[in-house]
Amino acid sequence: xxxxxxxxxxxxxxxxYSAPLIFTSIGGTFSERGGVVNVGxxxxxxxxxxxxxxxxxxxxxxxxxxxxxxxxxxGAFVGVIFSLLHAVATVTLRADHIISGTVINLMAPAxxxxxxxxxxxxxxxxxxxxDFGYASVPGxxxxxxxxxxxxxxxxxxxxxxxxxxxxxxxxxxxTKFGLRLRSVGENPQAxxxxxxxxxxxxxxxxxxxxxxxGIGGAVVAQSISxxxxxxxxxxxxxxxxxxxxxxxxxxxxxxxxxxxxxxSQSLAVVGAQLPGLKSVPSIWLQIAPYVxxxxxxxxxxxxxxxxxxDGVNYIKAA
Amino acid sequence: xxxxxxxxSVALFSVLFGLIIGAxxxxxFGYNPISGYTALLGSAFGSTQDIGxxxxxxxxxxxxxxxxxxxxxxxFFNIGLSGQALAGWVGAVWYALSFPNMxxxxxLPSALIIGAGLGALAGAIPGWLRAQFGASEVIVTIMMNxxxxxxxxxxxxxxxxxxxxxxxxxxxQVGANASLQMKWLTDLTQGSSISAGIFISVFMIFxxxxxxKKTTLGFEIRAVGLNSDAxxxxxxxxxxxxxxxxxxxxxxxxxxxxxxxxGNYLNFFTQNGSPSIGFDGMAVALLGGGSYLGVLAxxxxxxxxxxxxxGMPMSSGVPFELVDIVTASxxxxxxxxxxxxxxxxxxxxxxxxxxxxxxxxxAVKAAADSNKxxxxxx
Numbered sequence: 001x002x003x004x005x006x007x008x009x010x011x012x013x014x015x016x017y018s019a020p021l022i023f024t025s026i027g028g029t030f031s032e033r034g035g036v037v038n039v040g041x042x043x044x045x046x047x048x049x050x051x052x053x054x055x056x057x058x059x060x061x062x063x064x065x066x067x068x069x070x071x072x073x074x075g076a077f078v079g080v081i082f083s084l085l086h087a088v089a090t091v092t093l094r095a096d097h098i099i100s101g102t103v104i105n106l107m108a109p110a111x112x113x114x115x116x117x118x119x120x121x122x123x124x125x126x127x128x129x130x131d132f133g134y135a136s137v138p139g140x141x142x143x144x145x146x147x148x149x150x151x152x153x154x155x156x157x158x159x160x161x162x163x164x165x166x167x168x169x170x171x172x173x174x175t176k177f178g179l180r181l182r183s184v185g186e187n188p189q190a191x192x193x194x195x196x197x198x199x200x201x202x203x204x205x206x207x208x209x210x211x212x213x214g215i216g217g218a219v220v221a222q223s224i225s226x227x228x229x230x231x232x233x234x235x236x237x238x239x240x241x242x243x244x245x246x247x248x249x250x251x252x253x254x255x256x257x258x259x260x261x262x263x264s265q266s267l268a269v270v271g272a273q274l275p276g277l278k279s280v281p282s283i284w285l286q287i288a289p290y291v292x293x294x295x296x297x298x299x300x301x302x303x304x305x306x307x308x309x310d311g312v313n314y315i316k317a318a
Numbered sequence: 319x320x321x322x323x324x325x326x327s328v329a330l331f332s333v334l335f336g337l338i339i340g341a342x343x344x345x346x347f348g349y350n351p352i353s354g355y356t357a358l359l360g361s362a363f364g365s366t367q368d369i370g371x372x373x374x375x376x377x378x379x380x381x382x383x384x385x386x387x388x389x390x391x392x393x394f395f396n397i398g399l400s401g402q403a404l405a406g407w408v409g410a411v412w413y414a415l416s417f418p419n420m421x422x423x424x425x426l427p428s429a430l431i432i433g434a435g436l437g438a439l440a441g442a443i444p445g446w447l448r449a450q451f452g453a454s455e456v457i458v459t460i461m462m463n464x465x466x467x468x469x470x471x472x473x474x475x476x477x478x479x480x481x482x483x484x485x486x487x488x489x490x491q492v493g494a495n496a497s498l499q500m501k502w503l504t505d506l507t508q509g510s511s512i513s514a515g516i517f518i519s520v521f522m523i524f525x526x527x528x529x530x531k532k533t534t535l536g537f538e539i540r541a542v543g544l545n546s547d548a549x550x551x552x553x554x555x556x557x558x559x560x561x562x563x564x565x566x567x568x569x570x571x572x573x574x575x576x577x578x579x580x581g582n583y584l585n586f587f588t589q590n591g592s593p594s595i596g597f598d599g600m601a602v603a604l605l606g607g608g609s610y611l612g613v614l615a616x617x618x619x620x621x622x623x624x625x626x627x628x629g630m631p632m633s634s635g636v637p638f639e640l641v642d643i644v645t646a647s648x649x650x651x652x653x654x655x656x657x658x659x660x661x662x663x664x665x666x667x668x669x670x671x672x673x674x675x676x677x678x679x680x681a682v683k684a685a686a687d688s689n690k691x692x693x694x695x696x
Contacts, residue, residue: 039397039456039460085650089650089653089654093653093654093656093657094654094656095650095653095654095655095656096653098395098397098456099604099649099652099653100650100653100654102397102597102600102601102649103646103647103649103650103653105597106597106601106642106645106646106649107642107643107646107647107650109639109642110639110640110642110643110645110646111639111643113637113639114343114637114639114640114643117637117639118347118637231590231591234590234591235464235591238460238461238463238464239464241457241460242457242460242461245457281472281476283468283469283472283476286468286472287464287465287468287469290461290462290464290465291461291465293457293461294447294453294457294458294461294462297447297451297453297454297457297458298447298450298451298453298458299451306454
């Protein structure tokens with residue numbers, strides 16, 4: 001295999017595996033910047049995957065090649081609805097964030113498979129006919145070498161995800177909404193005193209995480225698993241959470257961490273085709289993202305970096 | 319006393335609301351909820367084999383729930399129970415298969431200790447990382463679940479020798495020297511996979527209660543969980559207690575995994591995801607409200623739901639996943655207990671209003687009674 005072919009294989013598969021992590025980890029960033037811990041990302045992704053597959057199977061003939069992109073919208077929509085459960089529980093009903101997130105994670109696969117059985121009479125769907133596959137970015141793919149590596153036969157959702165990451169960084173750090181969201185995550189009492197609606201801002205943080213988590217799940221379903229079953233989303237949501245922490249609650253950091261985790265995942269899959277990596281047992285590549293997260297968390301950041309009121313319910317004085 | 323009564327009613331209402339949500343979902347999708355729940359009860363209590371299955375299901379849940387409770391007492395949220403259970407399961411089965419000729423009185427105790435020890439180790443690591451570096455145990459245990467899952471599967475597929483496997487994905491069954499199953503129990507329950515594990519579990523409820531409530535160690539763990547600064551001023555080591563509490567927690571989960579391996583399945587096979595006994599045990603502990611008898615009752619409820627759910631598709635057509643939805647809903651209401659307390663408060667306020675009128679009557683009557691009594695005394 002030539003060096004070019006090897007590099008382009010690694011890059012394109014890294015982008016495929018990173019895309020869902022980028023979307024979801026940025027979703028988690030919005031939620032936690034607003035002060036709501038979201039361990040339910042895994043469940044939200046599951047519902048996004050479920051919705052996109054059902055949409056894709058139903059409308060593939062109507063929309064043709066545009067179906068997977070519309071599937072993202074379906075995933076995002078269901079993701080938002082499902083995340084409302086977490087928002088209601090944590091913000092309005094003052095539930096413990098981790099318990100509520102765990103409920104989301106327990107609920108999603110059960111609900112998804114239940115509905116699949118109701119709709120199709122079996123525990124997993126047929127494979128979809130319209131998936132993301134590999135596409136070339138028009139124009140950019142003609143750049144010599146770089147174009148071939150990064151923009152030819154690449155993953156469309158990954159480039160959308162990178163764009164979303166930059167946009168999210170701008171929203172969180174440069175807009176009024178972002179400043180307000182961060183302030184309710186750091187010190188809800190002070191924010192409340194200044195006249196901000198803490199509950200509303202926290203709801204929007206969680207709902208954005210539902211939107212992006214749903215898209216993340218839809219990307220997994222329509223570019224990697226290509227059908228829906230209980231095992232479509234196993235761990236990607238938790239890995240996205242790790243990426244969020246690894247990226248220090250910053251969308252660009254989350255982007256970097258997701259790309260790194262995506263590389264590690266893709267090497268576990270395509271590593272066998274690459275000379276040099278053949279001898280590394282794939283188990284090390286499989287567990288690498290998790291081990292790195294623990295190391296980084298323990299030895300570099302400690303607990304101080306999370307938004308100060310992350311996971312703390314704000315009970316307004318009557 | 320008042321607090322405990324309250325949490326009992328929260329648990330009761332949560333189960334009720336969870337079942338109602340299940341019924342509503344069945345109605346929406348065109349199933350008959352009554353026949354659905356009848357089928358559930360029928361397949362949980364229909365025969366002694368079903369009851370045996372319910373008890374088999376309860377066994378690990380009691381242990382993982384105890385593990386969660388111990389960690390929670392020390393102020394930890396141990397989401398890593400499933401990984402810790404898996405460590406015990408793989409380790410104990412591997413050990414048992416490696417020494418097929420060891421006599422049973424040596425094999426069983428040592429296998430149980432090894433399984434529990436591996437779980438304890440897997441629990442102690444996040445405890446130490448939190449105590450030493452302040453790393454969130456929630457994240458570390460979630461990460462460790464995946465590390466242990468991949469390692470467990472890898473050990474099975476690549477490290478274990480071919481001689482102890484029937485295929486790349488499944489080990490052989492452990493020998494009679496390592497099996498926790500007992501002939502009279504198996505016969506009594508018409509061949510269910512119940513084992514002596516259920517006795518170990520129930521005994522551990524007592525042991526954990528004793529350690530946590532009656533020993534210095536338990537007192538220190540509770541003190542650290544309530545206020546680690548105050549505990550430090552009183553001369554207790556928050557770090558040491560954190561690690562010990564998480565090790566006990568993980569050890570109980572490891573024991574649960576060991577009993578799954580040596581009592582229920584008698585082998586180990588490739589896992590697609592972390593064993594569900596971890597998260598289910600957490601659900602049991604949350605429903606049990608941290609009380610030791612509550613854990614037993616909650617484990618029974620969830621096991622009846624799980625085993626009963628298996629029979630639902632056959633006789634009423636309702637997909638099995640419905641019971642998982644019910645379980646998740648129950649925990650939702652436990653978590654959002656504020657909702658139930660709010661409803662109770664409203665109802666109580668209305669009751670109070672209504673009661674006030676009749677209370678006045680009663681007061682008058684009581685006064686009259688006491689008048690009579692005092693007259694009798696004269």
